[in-house]
Amino acid sequence: MKTYPIRRLALYLTILITGLCAIEAVVLTVIPMPVFFKIVLILGLLVAVYFLSVSFLTRYINDKIEPIYKVIREIPLQGKAVKNPQQPSNEIADVHKEVEQWAKNQTQEITRLKDLERYRKEFVGNVSHELKTPIFNIQGYILTLLEGGLDDPKINMLYLKRTEKSIDRMISIVEDLESITKLESGVLRLRVESFDFVKLVDDVIEMEQMMANERKIQLLFERPEKPVKVRADKKRIMEVMTNLVANGIKYGRQKGFVKVTFYDLKDHLMVEVMDNGIGIDKSDLPRIFERFYRVDKSRSREQGGTGLGLSIVKHIIEAHKQTINVKSEVDEGTTFTFTLEKSK
Ligand SMILES: Nc1ncnc2c1ncn2[C@@H]1O[C@H](COP(=O)(O)OP(=O)(O)OP(=O)(O)O)[C@@H](O)[C@H]1O
Ligand SMILES: [Mg+2]
Structure with a gap:
């Protein structure tokens, strides 16, 4: 029993x-x-x-x-x-x-893992989608060259240049992806040093000036008289500033402006990158730091954008244990602000 x-x-x-x-x-x-x-x-x-x-x-x-x-x-x-x-x-x-x-x-753990899995699938889907366009373009250019274009000096130069552009695009996507993976997995170590942030902004403005001139956008910088020393990874912060200023130009309006301003916050420096461009709708604002998120896909792609820039920017700022915020009004403009640790 x-x-x-x-x-x-x-x-x-x-x-x-x-x-x-x-x-x-x-x-x-x-x-x-x-x-x-x-x-x-x-x-x-x-x-x-x-x-x-x-x-x-x-x-x-x-x-x-x-x-x-x-x-x-x-x-x-x-x-x-x-x-x-x-x-x-x-x-x-x-x-x-x-x-x-x-x-x-x-x-909670199961939900987190499910979210990660969904995110991973979405990510792989986005990567292949983004790479497909330049790959198909290159295939098309090569076919044209093979079908006789190679013998015509005008056509062969044009198509080879286009091929080069598509390859550059693929390289930039792969480099961005590499940056994101390194930043997310924590493999990337910051090389923190003390440097003059005014000089860095000068360099970024100089680099972006051509693109701004093309779009007739003024690059303004309320330049402090004295050097402003910060402690950060110079190369990475250069990436942050380049992305923000480039976005201001890409999504700006003809004859508009992109303005960089500093605010002294005792131990920190607050950096503001403001434009008077097309702005971002309230419903899109919470998503713009997501990888591959673009409000207007065609406009962004036309400008060579992948939607990875702001995701990288956020990762870099957070790796510095600092914060980044955005404010925007459609048709009025967008303002990004982030903080940096001041060097003593
Ligand atoms: N200053 C801005 N004004 C208006 N919209 C913006 C601005 N900055 C970003 N956005 C919007 O946020 C999206 C994401 O920006 P992000 O920089 O991540 O990507 P991207 O510029 O499209 O491509 P990438 O930077 O990878 O070349 C953009 O596609 C655009 O729709
Ligand atoms: Mg961008």
Whole structure:
């Protein structure tokens, strides 16, 4: 016959209590003693029964709960240890709470992994989509050259130049992807140094001037008289500034402006890159730092954009333990602000 543990437990307790009652009855009826002693004896036996039952039940419940604790402890959670792992509580309510917390953490973990998986699929899809365009273009140019274009000096130069442009585009996508992967996986170590931020902005403006002239956009810089020293990875911050200024030009309006301003915040420097361009709709604003996110895909692609720039910018700023914010109004303009640590 199969014996269920709870029935066995009830049986043991019944035997124990019956045995104690029998001993008590014999003692009370057979042995003559004063009433006071009899009361003390009854109370003593009751207390003994109470403690025996408590210890019996506690041990029994602990034995049953221990394996559950073991399971919980053995399943690692992302940085969330089950509290008090060495000392299992013997209170059922505590165990219930802990198991509940554990189940909640597990659910969160599963949701996180599902989100990551969705993100990964989306990412791979986006990468192949972005690379397809230049690859197909190159295929087309080569076919044209093979089908006779090679012999015509005008056509061959034109198509070779176009091929070169598509290859440059692929290289820039791959480089951006490499940067993002390194920044996300933490492989990329920042090379923090002290440098003059005014000089860096001068260099960025000089580099972007051609593009700004083409679009008739003025590059303005409220240039401080003295050097402004910051502590950061110069190369990476150059990338941040280039991306922000280039965006201001790309999404700016003809005869508009892009303006760089500094604000002194005691230990930090706040940098503002403001334009009076097309602006970004409120519904798009929370997503612009996502990889590959572009408000107007055709406009961005036409400008050679992949939608990776701001994602890289955010990663770089966060790797410096600083923050970046954006404010924008459609048809009025966009302002990005970020902070940097000042050098003492
Ligand atoms: N200053 C701005 N004004 C208006 N829209 C902007 C501005 N900066 C960014 N955006 C919008 O945010 C999107 C994402 O910007 P991001 O810099 O990440 O990508 P991109 O400029 O399209 O391409 P990439 O920088 O990779 O060459 C852009 O496509 C654009 O729609
Ligand atoms: Mg950009």
